[in-house]
Amino acid sequence: MPSSESQIKTAADSVLNRFGRDVITDRYEFRGDTTLTVARNSVAEVVRWLRDSAGFDMLVNLCSVDNMGESPRFEVIYTLTQAETGVNLSLKTKVDDGEEVPSVSGIFQGANWHEREVWDLMGIKFSGHPDMRRILMWEGYPYFPLRKDFPVxxxxxxxxxxxxxxxxxxxxxxxxxxxxxxxxxxxxxxxxKF
Structure with missing residues (x-):
């Protein structure tokens, strides 16, 4: 049985061969984990292909990072796994303030609440999401509390x-x-003492 590290490299190579450098703009490996940077408008297409053709049948996590001072400012990060083998592959896409990322909630239903949380706390919208409402803050709240410029x-x-x-x-x-x-x-x- 091949090691999970070789399985990850094989999966990453397959994605790169399938989509090319216009869609997969970077590949980063650290301590056996591989992260692929995906062009923002192609995220849903890559996630669907990984699910249907590469066996990544579970979305483990979807979150965001605020890189205040950089352009584009934000990253949306997806962690996919093959449930049977336990192999993980991370994808990230860069997005600027006011840009939208294609929703993957039609591919993985569990992405629904993750995407709503990213919208609510970071202000990143997901186009094609069936219910893009705030999840923790109330509707009409004008700020995004997890942004680095939001005061404690x-x-x-x-x-x-x-x-x-x-x-x-x-x-x-x-x-x-x-x-x-x-x-x-x-x-x-x-x-x-309280």
């Missing part, structure tokens, strides 16, 4: 009566620490 204490909103609309103070919170007030052992949140 939050921001006030213009939607009074719907939800908490003032910035949350961090002073005295169970996980807030104060620098220099005492040695680090007494600043550690678990040392607080």
């Amino acid at each position: 204490q939050g921001l006030p909103t213009e939607v009074p009566g719907v939800a908490f609309t003032e910035a949350a103070p961090t002073q005295g919170a169970p996980f807030a620490t104060e620098q220099g007030a005492c040695p680090s052992t007494c600043r550690e949140p678990r040392s607080h």
